[in-house]
Amino acid sequence: MIELNAVSKTYNGTVKAVDNLSLSVPKGEIFGFLGPNGAGKTTTIKMMTGIHRIDHGTIRINGVDMGSNPLEAKKQFGYVPDSPDMFLRLKGIEYLNFMADMYDVPRDVRQSRIDGFAARFDMQRVLSDPIQSYSHGMRQKIIIMGVLVHNPPVWILDEPLTGLDPKSSFTLKEMMREHADSGKAVFFSTHVLEVAEKLCDRVAIINRGVIQFCGTFRELQEHSKTNASLESMFLEMTGHE
Numbered sequence: 339m340i341e342l343n344a345v346s347k348t349y350n351g352t353v354k355a356v357d358n359l360s361l362s363v364p365k366g367e368i369f370g371f372l373g374p375n376g377a378g379k380t381t382t383i384k385m386m387t388g389i390h391r392i393d394h395g396t397i398r399i400n401g402v403d404m405g406s407n408p409l410e411a412k413k414q415f416g417y418v419p420d421s422p423d424m425f426l427r428l429k430g431i432e433y434l435n436f437m438a439d440m441y442d443v444p445r446d447v448r449q450s451r452i453d454g455f456a457a458r459f460d461m462q463r464v465l466s467d468p469i470q471s472y473s474h475g476m477r478q479k480i481i482i483m484g485v486l487v488h489n490p491p492v493w494i495l496d497e498p499l500t501g502l503d504p505k506s507s508f509t510l511k512e513m514m515r516e517h518a519d520s521g522k523a524v525f526f527s528t529h530v531l532e533v534a535e536k537l538c539d540r541v542a543i544i545n546r547g548v549i550q551f552c553g554t555f556r557e558l559q560e561h562s563k564t565n566a567s568l569e570s571m572f573l574e575m576t577g578h579e
């Protein structure tokens with residue numbers, strides 16, 4: 339459902355943020371994207387979501403090429419950025435309706451989705467309040483709800499669990515699993531290795547723009563020829579031992 343083929347990106351002609359990166363995420367999979375600060379995770383995600391131009395290579399989302407057909411490709415995914423400080427002047431419900439309008443979600447369908455998300459994320463009481471008045475975690479939850487209101491087949495989430503309380507974090511992880519199990523795909527970046535280990539079907543470790551490893555946790559252990567923890571293997575691969 340997600341295919342990156344030999345993708346590269348250089349900033350200002352000097353900083354090679356992503357270097358010849360290829361990976362694919364099939365239906366039914368939760369894929370974790372790991373790497374130290376500055377490794378190239380957000381740059382990769384911004385190319386996948388059409389925010390940054392791809393210098394070289396191709397990206398297909400649910401079979402649609404981002405370079406040649408960006409509008410159609412953008413309908414295939416929901417993207418949660420790493421900062422939730424957006425649409426602050428809107429009330430929660432206004433933002434959700436705006437997102438539903440953007441994607442032509444019929445009234446009755448949107449209502450039941452919004453009700454369902456609000457109940458799961460415990461947001462019913464604040465939907466009529468301005469997003470400006472929300473805490474960081476509440477902003478994160480309203481952005482997630484808006485992104486998912488059109489039921490996109492592919493979810494792309496940049497550090498989605500940051501700032502969520504334990505119950506909301508559990509709920510989002512549960513939703514990610516349900517989405518993958520329904521034959522769709524979830525791609526997310528995280529710095530929390532324990533989450534990646536428990537939740538992901540496969541992970542990629544990126545360092546200085548280059549994929550160091552891509553596979554299951556078991557394959558990672560075989561690759562490292564150790565029974566070491568994900569943390570030790572991560573540190574070894576990213577040169578921070």
Ligand SMILES: Nc1ncnc2c1ncn2[C@@H]1O[C@H](COP(=O)(O)OP(=O)(O)OP(=O)(O)O)[C@@H](O)[C@H]1O
Binds near residue numbers: 350353354
């Ligand atoms: N807009 C930009 N202009 C110039 N260089 C940039 C820009 N955005 C990112 N970079 C550089 O590209 C490299 C990759 O950054 P990126 O934000 O993709 O890393 P990341 O893996 O998401 O890091 P973090 O975990 O800290 O969020 C870094 O060297 C960074 O300094």
